[in-house]
Amino acid sequence: MYQFNYVKAKSLKEAGRLLASHGEAKLVAGGMTLIPTLKQRLARPSHLVDITQLAELQGIKLKAGRLEIGAATRHHQVAASAVVRKAIPALAQLASVIGDPQVRNRGTLGGSVANNDPAADYPAAVLGLGATIVTTQREIAADDFFQGMFATALKDGEIVVRVVFPVAKRAAYAKFAHPASGYAMTGVFVAQTGDGVRVAVTGAAPGVFRWKQAEAALARNPKAAALEGVALDASGFNSDIHADAAYRANLVRVMAKRAVAKLGRR
Ligand SMILES: Cc1cc2nc3c(=O)[nH]c(=O)nc-3n(C[C@H](O)[C@H](O)[C@H](O)COP(=O)(O)OP(=O)(O)OC[C@H]3O[C@@H](n4cnc5c(N)ncnc54)[C@H](O)[C@@H]3O)c2cc1C
Numbered sequence: 001m002y003q004f005n006y007v008k009a010k011s012l013k014e015a016g017r018l019l020a021s022h023g024e025a026k027l028v029a030g031g032m033t034l035i036p037t038l039k040q041r042l043a044r045p046s047h048l049v050d051i052t053q054l055a056e057l058q059g060i061k062l063k064a065g066r067l068e069i070g071a072a073t074r075h076h077q078v079a080a081s082a083v084v085r086k087a088i089p090a091l092a093q094l095a096s097v098i099g100d101p102q103v104r105n106r107g108t109l110g111g112s113v114a115n116n117d118p119a120a121d122y123p124a125a126v127l128g129l130g131a132t133i134v135t136t137q138r139e140i141a142a143d144d145f146f147q148g149m150f151a152t153a154l155k156d157g158e159i160v161v162r163v164v165f166p167v168a169k170r171a172a173y174a175k176f177a178h179p180a181s182g183y184a185m186t187g188v189f190v191a192q193t194g195d196g197v198r199v200a201v202t203g204a205a206p207g208v209f210r211w212k213q214a215e216a217a218l219a220r221n222p223k224a225a226a227l228e229g230v231a232l233d234a235s236g237f238n239s240d241i242h243a244d245a246a247y248r249a250n251l252v253r254v255m256a257k258r259a260v261a262k263l264g265r266r
Pocket of ligand 1: 026027028029030031032033034035051071072097098099100103106107108109110111112114115119120121122158159160161181182183184
Protein backbone atom coordinates (compact mmCIF):
# COMPACT_ATOMS: atom_id res chain seq x y z
CA MET A 1 0.00 0.00 0.00
CA TYR A 2 1.20 3.54 -0.73
CA GLN A 3 1.21 6.23 1.96
CA PHE A 4 -1.87 8.43 2.23
CA ASN A 5 -3.47 10.88 4.64
CA TYR A 6 -6.51 9.64 6.56
CA VAL A 7 -9.11 12.25 7.48
CA LYS A 8 -12.32 11.60 9.36
CA ALA A 9 -14.80 14.15 7.99
CA LYS A 10 -16.93 15.96 10.59
CA SER A 11 -19.65 16.95 8.14
CA LEU A 12 -20.71 16.42 4.54
CA LYS A 13 -19.59 19.97 3.81
CA GLU A 14 -16.12 19.22 5.12
CA ALA A 15 -15.96 15.99 3.10
CA GLY A 16 -16.94 17.96 -0.03
CA ARG A 17 -14.32 20.63 0.72
CA LEU A 18 -11.59 17.99 1.17
CA LEU A 19 -12.49 16.35 -2.14
CA ALA A 20 -12.49 19.72 -3.89
CA SER A 21 -9.16 20.85 -2.47
CA HIS A 22 -7.27 17.56 -3.01
CA GLY A 23 -7.77 16.30 -6.55
CA GLU A 24 -6.42 12.85 -5.63
CA ALA A 25 -8.56 12.43 -2.49
CA LYS A 26 -11.06 9.58 -2.28
CA LEU A 27 -14.02 8.86 -0.03
CA VAL A 28 -13.86 5.75 2.08
CA ALA A 29 -17.00 4.19 3.56
CA GLY A 30 -16.87 0.50 4.52
CA GLY A 31 -13.55 0.11 2.69
CA MET A 32 -14.59 -3.36 1.50
CA THR A 33 -13.68 -2.52 -2.10
CA LEU A 34 -11.38 0.45 -1.69
CA ILE A 35 -8.94 -1.06 0.82
CA PRO A 36 -8.24 -4.20 -1.30
CA THR A 37 -7.81 -1.86 -4.29
CA LEU A 38 -5.19 0.12 -2.38
CA LYS A 39 -3.47 -3.05 -1.20
CA GLN A 40 -3.15 -4.17 -4.80
CA ARG A 41 -1.77 -0.72 -5.69
CA LEU A 42 -4.57 -0.16 -8.19
CA ALA A 43 -5.33 3.26 -6.72
CA ARG A 44 -3.13 5.91 -5.17
CA PRO A 45 -5.23 8.52 -3.35
CA SER A 46 -3.49 11.38 -1.55
CA HIS A 47 -6.23 11.45 1.12
CA LEU A 48 -8.84 9.00 2.33
CA VAL A 49 -11.86 10.93 3.54
CA ASP A 50 -13.83 8.74 5.95
CA ILE A 51 -17.57 9.47 5.86
CA THR A 52 -18.94 6.46 7.72
CA GLN A 53 -19.77 8.29 10.95
CA LEU A 54 -21.52 11.29 9.40
CA ALA A 55 -24.99 11.80 10.87
CA GLU A 56 -26.25 13.07 7.48
CA LEU A 57 -25.61 9.63 5.95
CA GLN A 58 -27.35 7.51 8.61
CA GLY A 59 -30.90 6.35 9.10
CA ILE A 60 -33.68 4.23 7.68
CA LYS A 61 -37.04 6.02 7.36
CA LEU A 62 -40.39 5.22 5.79
CA LYS A 63 -42.09 8.41 4.55
CA ALA A 64 -45.22 8.53 2.39
CA GLY A 65 -44.64 5.21 0.64
CA ARG A 66 -40.92 5.83 0.16
CA LEU A 67 -38.15 4.06 2.04
CA GLU A 68 -35.12 6.30 2.59
CA ILE A 69 -31.83 4.67 3.51
CA GLY A 70 -28.74 6.71 4.40
CA ALA A 71 -25.64 6.06 2.30
CA ALA A 72 -23.51 4.96 5.28
CA THR A 73 -26.03 2.30 6.33
CA ARG A 74 -24.30 -1.04 6.51
CA HIS A 75 -25.68 -4.11 4.79
CA HIS A 76 -26.42 -5.92 8.05
CA GLN A 77 -28.43 -2.90 9.28
CA VAL A 78 -30.62 -3.08 6.17
CA ALA A 79 -30.98 -6.86 6.52
CA ALA A 80 -31.97 -6.57 10.20
CA SER A 81 -34.17 -3.48 9.99
CA ALA A 82 -37.80 -4.09 10.97
CA VAL A 83 -38.78 -1.08 8.84
CA VAL A 84 -37.13 -2.49 5.70
CA ARG A 85 -38.41 -5.99 6.36
CA LYS A 86 -41.96 -4.68 6.56
CA ALA A 87 -41.82 -2.16 3.69
CA ILE A 88 -39.66 -4.04 1.14
CA PRO A 89 -38.81 -7.52 2.47
CA ALA A 90 -36.95 -8.35 -0.76
CA LEU A 91 -34.47 -5.54 -0.05
CA ALA A 92 -33.72 -6.87 3.44
CA GLN A 93 -33.34 -10.37 1.99
CA LEU A 94 -30.96 -9.08 -0.70
CA ALA A 95 -28.82 -7.31 1.92
CA SER A 96 -28.70 -10.51 3.97
CA VAL A 97 -27.01 -12.45 1.14
CA ILE A 98 -24.26 -9.95 0.33
CA GLY A 99 -20.81 -11.47 0.85
CA ASP A 100 -20.21 -12.78 4.36
CA PRO A 101 -20.85 -11.44 7.89
CA GLN A 102 -17.63 -9.38 7.89
CA VAL A 103 -18.53 -7.72 4.60
CA ARG A 104 -22.12 -7.09 5.75
CA ASN A 105 -20.85 -5.48 8.95
CA ARG A 106 -18.55 -3.06 7.11
CA GLY A 107 -19.92 -2.49 3.59
CA THR A 108 -22.39 0.34 2.99
CA LEU A 109 -25.26 1.00 0.61
CA GLY A 110 -23.65 4.22 -0.69
CA GLY A 111 -20.30 2.53 -1.27
CA SER A 112 -21.95 -0.29 -3.15
CA VAL A 113 -23.98 1.89 -5.52
CA ALA A 114 -21.12 4.37 -6.07
CA ASN A 115 -18.76 1.50 -6.86
CA ASN A 116 -21.29 -0.20 -9.21
CA ASP A 117 -19.47 -3.52 -9.37
CA PRO A 118 -21.08 -5.51 -12.22
CA ALA A 119 -21.65 -8.43 -9.81
CA ALA A 120 -22.95 -6.38 -6.85
CA ASP A 121 -26.43 -7.01 -5.46
CA TYR A 122 -27.74 -3.54 -4.52
CA PRO A 123 -27.69 -2.15 -8.07
CA ALA A 124 -30.31 -4.79 -8.99
CA ALA A 125 -32.66 -3.58 -6.22
CA VAL A 126 -32.01 0.10 -6.90
CA LEU A 127 -32.76 -0.34 -10.62
CA GLY A 128 -35.50 -2.94 -10.11
CA LEU A 129 -37.43 -0.73 -7.71
CA GLY A 130 -36.83 2.44 -9.73
CA ALA A 131 -35.15 4.13 -6.77
CA THR A 132 -33.68 7.63 -6.67
CA ILE A 133 -30.08 8.32 -5.66
CA VAL A 134 -29.86 11.55 -3.67
CA THR A 135 -26.42 13.17 -3.77
CA THR A 136 -24.89 16.33 -2.39
CA GLN A 137 -25.74 17.97 -5.73
CA ARG A 138 -28.96 16.47 -7.13
CA GLU A 139 -31.38 13.56 -7.37
CA ILE A 140 -30.60 10.90 -9.97
CA ALA A 141 -33.09 8.27 -11.18
CA ALA A 142 -31.72 4.72 -11.09
CA ASP A 143 -32.35 4.42 -14.84
CA ASP A 144 -29.80 7.24 -15.38
CA PHE A 145 -27.39 6.37 -12.58
CA PHE A 146 -25.80 3.05 -13.57
CA GLN A 147 -23.70 3.47 -16.69
CA GLY A 148 -21.82 0.19 -17.17
CA MET A 149 -18.90 -1.53 -15.47
CA PHE A 150 -17.87 0.49 -12.36
CA ALA A 151 -19.35 3.59 -14.05
CA THR A 152 -22.09 5.82 -12.66
CA ALA A 153 -23.53 9.27 -13.27
CA LEU A 154 -21.63 10.61 -10.22
CA LYS A 155 -19.36 13.56 -10.98
CA ASP A 156 -16.04 14.24 -9.27
CA GLY A 157 -16.67 15.32 -5.69
CA GLU A 158 -20.34 14.25 -5.69
CA ILE A 159 -21.32 12.23 -2.61
CA VAL A 160 -24.24 9.80 -2.36
CA VAL A 161 -26.31 10.93 0.65
CA ARG A 162 -29.18 8.45 0.57
CA VAL A 163 -31.17 6.16 -1.68
CA VAL A 164 -34.95 6.54 -1.82
CA PHE A 165 -36.86 3.37 -2.72
CA PRO A 166 -40.54 3.53 -3.70
CA VAL A 167 -42.38 0.78 -1.82
CA ALA A 168 -43.39 -1.82 -4.41
CA LYS A 169 -46.62 -3.83 -4.30
CA ARG A 170 -44.51 -6.96 -4.36
CA ALA A 171 -40.82 -7.60 -4.98
CA ALA A 172 -38.39 -10.52 -4.88
CA TYR A 173 -34.70 -11.20 -5.48
CA ALA A 174 -33.08 -14.45 -6.59
CA LYS A 175 -29.31 -14.80 -6.67
CA PHE A 176 -26.89 -17.45 -7.85
CA ALA A 177 -23.87 -16.59 -5.71
CA HIS A 178 -20.25 -17.28 -6.52
CA PRO A 179 -19.35 -19.92 -3.93
CA ALA A 180 -16.07 -18.25 -2.92
CA SER A 181 -16.78 -14.49 -2.90
CA GLY A 182 -20.54 -14.45 -2.53
CA TYR A 183 -20.85 -11.97 -5.41
CA ALA A 184 -23.69 -12.57 -7.86
CA MET A 185 -22.81 -14.76 -10.83
CA THR A 186 -26.33 -13.66 -11.70
CA GLY A 187 -28.99 -11.98 -9.60
CA VAL A 188 -32.46 -10.93 -10.71
CA PHE A 189 -34.70 -8.45 -8.89
CA VAL A 190 -38.37 -8.38 -9.91
CA ALA A 191 -40.74 -5.68 -8.67
CA GLN A 192 -44.42 -5.06 -9.25
CA THR A 193 -44.80 -1.29 -8.94
CA GLY A 194 -47.66 1.12 -9.53
CA ASP A 195 -46.28 1.60 -13.06
CA GLY A 196 -45.93 -2.07 -14.00
CA VAL A 197 -43.28 -4.75 -13.63
CA ARG A 198 -39.54 -4.04 -13.50
CA VAL A 199 -36.87 -6.71 -13.90
CA ALA A 200 -33.23 -5.83 -13.16
CA VAL A 201 -30.33 -8.19 -13.74
CA THR A 202 -26.89 -8.05 -12.12
CA GLY A 203 -23.81 -10.24 -12.54
CA ALA A 204 -24.50 -11.43 -16.07
CA ALA A 205 -23.29 -8.47 -18.11
CA PRO A 206 -20.72 -5.68 -17.71
CA GLY A 207 -23.34 -3.70 -15.80
CA VAL A 208 -26.77 -4.03 -14.23
CA PHE A 209 -29.57 -3.80 -16.82
CA ARG A 210 -33.34 -4.02 -17.18
CA TRP A 211 -34.68 -7.04 -19.06
CA LYS A 212 -37.44 -5.17 -20.83
CA GLN A 213 -38.86 -8.15 -22.75
CA ALA A 214 -39.37 -9.98 -19.45
CA GLU A 215 -41.06 -6.91 -17.98
CA ALA A 216 -43.53 -6.86 -20.89
CA ALA A 217 -44.19 -10.60 -20.60
CA LEU A 218 -44.76 -10.41 -16.84
CA ALA A 219 -47.05 -7.39 -17.20
CA ARG A 220 -49.32 -9.60 -19.32
CA ASN A 221 -48.97 -12.68 -17.10
CA PRO A 222 -47.12 -12.37 -13.76
CA LYS A 223 -46.19 -16.07 -13.65
CA ALA A 224 -42.77 -17.74 -14.01
CA ALA A 225 -44.04 -19.64 -17.06
CA ALA A 226 -44.45 -16.32 -18.87
CA LEU A 227 -40.64 -16.12 -19.12
CA GLU A 228 -40.35 -19.26 -21.28
CA GLY A 229 -39.00 -18.25 -24.67
CA VAL A 230 -38.84 -14.53 -23.89
CA ALA A 231 -36.02 -12.95 -25.91
CA LEU A 232 -32.76 -12.24 -24.07
CA ASP A 233 -29.81 -10.69 -25.89
CA ALA A 234 -26.72 -12.34 -24.35
CA SER A 235 -24.24 -11.07 -26.94
CA GLY A 236 -22.51 -8.75 -24.46
CA PHE A 237 -22.67 -11.08 -21.47
CA ASN A 238 -19.61 -11.81 -19.32
CA SER A 239 -17.58 -14.90 -20.12
CA ASP A 240 -14.86 -15.84 -17.64
CA ILE A 241 -13.35 -18.81 -15.82
CA HIS A 242 -16.46 -19.06 -13.64
CA ALA A 243 -19.15 -19.15 -16.33
CA ASP A 244 -19.47 -18.41 -20.03
CA ALA A 245 -22.05 -16.11 -21.56
CA ALA A 246 -24.45 -18.92 -22.52
CA TYR A 247 -24.38 -20.29 -18.97
CA ARG A 248 -25.07 -16.84 -17.54
CA ALA A 249 -27.93 -16.34 -20.03
CA ASN A 250 -29.50 -19.55 -18.76
CA LEU A 251 -28.97 -18.37 -15.17
CA VAL A 252 -30.76 -15.09 -15.90
CA ARG A 253 -33.90 -16.93 -16.98
CA VAL A 254 -33.70 -19.41 -14.07
CA MET A 255 -33.13 -16.67 -11.46
CA ALA A 256 -35.89 -14.53 -12.96
CA LYS A 257 -38.31 -17.45 -12.74
CA ARG A 258 -37.28 -18.08 -9.12
CA ALA A 259 -37.84 -14.43 -8.25
CA VAL A 260 -41.28 -14.47 -9.89
CA ALA A 261 -42.17 -17.68 -8.04
CA LYS A 262 -41.17 -15.97 -4.75
CA LEU A 263 -43.43 -13.03 -5.68
CA GLY A 264 -46.34 -15.42 -5.84
CA ARG A 265 -45.66 -16.55 -2.28
CA ARG A 266 -45.92 -13.02 -0.83
C1 LIG B 1 -14.96 -10.71 0.19
C2 LIG B 1 -16.00 -9.75 -0.33
C3 LIG B 1 -17.20 -10.25 -0.76
C4 LIG B 1 -18.19 -9.38 -1.24
N1 LIG B 1 -19.35 -9.90 -1.69
C5 LIG B 1 -20.29 -9.07 -2.17
C6 LIG B 1 -21.54 -9.58 -2.63
O1 LIG B 1 -21.84 -10.78 -2.56
N2 LIG B 1 -22.44 -8.70 -3.12
C7 LIG B 1 -22.20 -7.34 -3.17
O2 LIG B 1 -23.06 -6.60 -3.63
N3 LIG B 1 -21.03 -6.84 -2.73
C8 LIG B 1 -20.09 -7.65 -2.23
N4 LIG B 1 -18.93 -7.13 -1.75
C9 LIG B 1 -18.75 -5.63 -1.77
C10 LIG B 1 -19.32 -4.99 -0.50
O3 LIG B 1 -20.67 -5.23 -0.51
C11 LIG B 1 -19.19 -3.43 -0.34
O4 LIG B 1 -20.41 -2.89 -0.18
C12 LIG B 1 -18.67 -2.70 -1.47
O5 LIG B 1 -17.33 -3.11 -1.48
C13 LIG B 1 -18.65 -1.15 -1.38
O6 LIG B 1 -19.07 -0.62 -0.16
P1 LIG B 1 -18.07 0.02 0.89
O7 LIG B 1 -18.92 0.75 1.86
O8 LIG B 1 -17.14 -0.99 1.42
O9 LIG B 1 -17.29 1.11 -0.01
P2 LIG B 1 -15.74 1.51 -0.07
O10 LIG B 1 -14.91 0.33 -0.39
O11 LIG B 1 -15.39 2.31 1.12
O12 LIG B 1 -15.81 2.49 -1.34
C14 LIG B 1 -16.07 1.98 -2.64
C15 LIG B 1 -16.07 3.15 -3.62
O13 LIG B 1 -17.22 3.96 -3.44
C16 LIG B 1 -16.85 5.32 -3.11
N5 LIG B 1 -17.83 5.75 -2.12
C17 LIG B 1 -18.09 5.18 -0.91
N6 LIG B 1 -19.12 5.80 -0.32
C18 LIG B 1 -19.53 6.78 -1.18
C19 LIG B 1 -20.57 7.74 -1.13
N7 LIG B 1 -21.43 7.84 -0.10
N8 LIG B 1 -20.70 8.58 -2.19
C20 LIG B 1 -19.87 8.50 -3.26
N9 LIG B 1 -18.87 7.61 -3.35
C21 LIG B 1 -18.71 6.75 -2.32
C22 LIG B 1 -15.42 5.23 -2.62
O14 LIG B 1 -14.70 6.42 -2.83
C23 LIG B 1 -14.87 4.09 -3.46
O15 LIG B 1 -14.51 4.57 -4.74
C24 LIG B 1 -17.94 -7.96 -1.26
C25 LIG B 1 -16.71 -7.46 -0.80
C26 LIG B 1 -15.74 -8.34 -0.34
C27 LIG B 1 -14.45 -7.78 0.16
